[in-house]
């Protein structure tokens with residue numbers, strides 16, 4: 490059985506001191522539980538204070554929002570996998586649609602980032618999702634498949650053990666217009682069958698596939714009730730400790 494995973498993607502929000510205050514507040518609202526994994530992904534500059542606020546063996550893990558694929562070098566403004574590891578990160582988001590659309594990330598670089606993360610023992614959360622134009626042109630499946638092919642090319646079954654896929658339709662991100670559970674489930678099923686064809690049924694069955702795009706405490710219940718949806722990548726609603734805690738609690742109480 491796949492343990493649900495809730496990831497809070499803070500994007501470019503919360504300074505180091507705001508991060509520490511938020512985490513102190515969040516921890517008071519939540520009870521640790523093995524029934525769901527939780528990851529917070531603050532901006533690079535808040536990772537250290539977030540790690541300190543969580544404490545050394547916290548049940549909540551730290552993740553980064555991006556990384557560079559080289560171990561070090563002349564890459565002004567970039568951060569490597571080993572730098573993230575040393576700050577206590579266990580996860581890293583790769584290929585978020587904002588990185589693809591606003592910063593020109595392509596599947597080839599996303600794949601290099603995934604490999605760099607895996608080489609340093611960071612668990613990549615690879616984001617895929619169609620634009621509104623692609624959905625309206627009935628090209629959702631082909632858009633997602635292209636991204637999966639690009640991002641996952643050459644990975645072994647062993648590599649995929651720690652990989653998570655986040656299905657995030659671009660039209661649902663930050664719009665307040667989440668995919669319906671049915672829409673999400675249909676794409677999640679096609680992602681799992683892509684994994685089965687490209688690798689095997691064991692790999693496909695073990696892989697966590699998250700939904701992201703306007704997840705709120707109101708719609709999380711329905712989304713997470715489906716066995717096809719293994720958790721959520723939460724943007725806007727993760728910035729408020731009350732709404733993020735409510736989403737985590739829904740995951741913790743699901744599938745008794």
Ligand code: PGA
Pocket residue numbers: 498657661662663664665701702703704722723724725726
């Ligand atoms: P949202 O963002 O929850 O604000 O739609 C999700 C994401 O971008 O990961």
